[in-house]
Amino acid sequence: MAELEKNDYDSFDALAYADKKYSSMSEWMAVPLKGIHGAFESYCIGEKKTGINVLEYGCGPVPVYLCSAPRFASEIVFADFAKSNTDALQRWVSDTPGCPDYTHFFQYVIKDLEGCTDQATLATAISKRQADLRSVVKGVVFCDITQDNPIESGYEGPYDIVYSSLCLCVAATNIKEYSDNVKRLTKLLKPGGMLIINDVEARDLSKNIITYTVNNNKFEALCPTSEALRQVLEENGYHDIKMSRNLIDETEGAAQRMSPEVLAMRFIVARH
Template sequence: MASDEQTETPLYDKFSAKTYLKSNYSVGADGIPDSHEDWLPWLLNNLKDTFAGGKLSGKRLLDVGTGPAIHNLISAARVFPNITCAEYCQENREEVEKWVRGEEDAFDWAPFIKYVCGLEGDSDWEARQVALRDAIKHVVFCDVREERPLGTFDGGPYDVVSSMFLLSTVGKDRADFDEILSKLGSLVKPGGTLVLVCDLEATHYTDGRVSYPLITLDAPYVRQAVRNCGFKDVQDDILFFRSTEGMNWDGTSYIYLTARKCAE
């Protein structure tokens, strides 16, 4: 596994990957991931349908904005033996690498792997855990605001590029969103697939101390922006929240979207 040694700006000086994981990723006594109005089961079910449905082909997947978490790659490892995790924050990259190496103080993703394998009807979750660790070949620095988001790492184009909850957090407005989306789209090979998850109708989120602005998006805009970047067969699923009380953001819903890049 190759890792990029670049570091990020002071924005993440006080960020704690372990605190973030402990606060956001837990599993109930019933084995179901615990989250507000079951958004985590919703996400994992959509990923299962995408990657376990037999519709995708190829070997190489790029996940942009992985953070310190690998839950969104569990189903992908069933299909793709070569996964690159691209992440801005050094501490997040280190946390992923600890898990890949099986270090004692790494976050325990076993309950999530068991849950996803249960969704897929696969009883051998330990084999999936091994497969995922083997599949993560690279953990690299990424800054989607740069012309070359992956810097000197030249791994593209990819059969699949995925990005979860990233695009609305790193720009100032919809023009920035369009530009960043175009950069991600350029990393997908013709005929390849884009998997995107975005906040909808949100203006900000908070870590409990500081409030951070978000690009306010709606579903029609996201769909059209993806088409404008040269994608077709756009399909999506929207999770509407009945209440956001107790959440760290003020949106109304999440969108899970997949699209196929047009052939050149």
């Protein structure tokens, strides 16, 4: 079992990470935002679901991946292992003066994905969407996917949608541990619910661990092959698995924000 060592993340500078990765909108960020937007619409509009509850597991310090969620969700929980991340995100949720501004991501979702182009209407819609997201946040809480009870008590769900970006891969060193982590995450999901994963694929397929740095501190991530990842999901009871890839070298803004060891971003949607 891979154990996350708390002191490994005590040095994690959440604001430096947010500034490096989320200071501007780019094609690199458009990839998951498009994917999540489409997943929410297929689940909620396609199946006429409202008032759903959503968990972002391994949220990091930013709220941007759930820009689309307030249209459908009555309750959202953000969860992360690193206290620096939950502290930074709580500042945004509380609208603390001086917290980072993520307006450019909300603008992209509302203008480019939802089609609101009138400038006066757009400004109001962006402000309202951010307020709506803040209002439905039930909590910003601690989680540890390597534990049998992987989330703070009182936030176990089950959830209609669980989204996780670059979390499962940093908490495992081999495919067995990765599968165990998926199993724990699945316990938080309702039967028939949707799991959304955003992760990366290594350039060297023979090397399933990549490294990346934040503020000169080195971290590692497991990169299972797409075939291995699909098998893990199927073994954990998932079906209707959709997986897409976007090459780093062909995606504007990605090479500057991703480890040079990464070949592609993967976006996975699966039903349980």
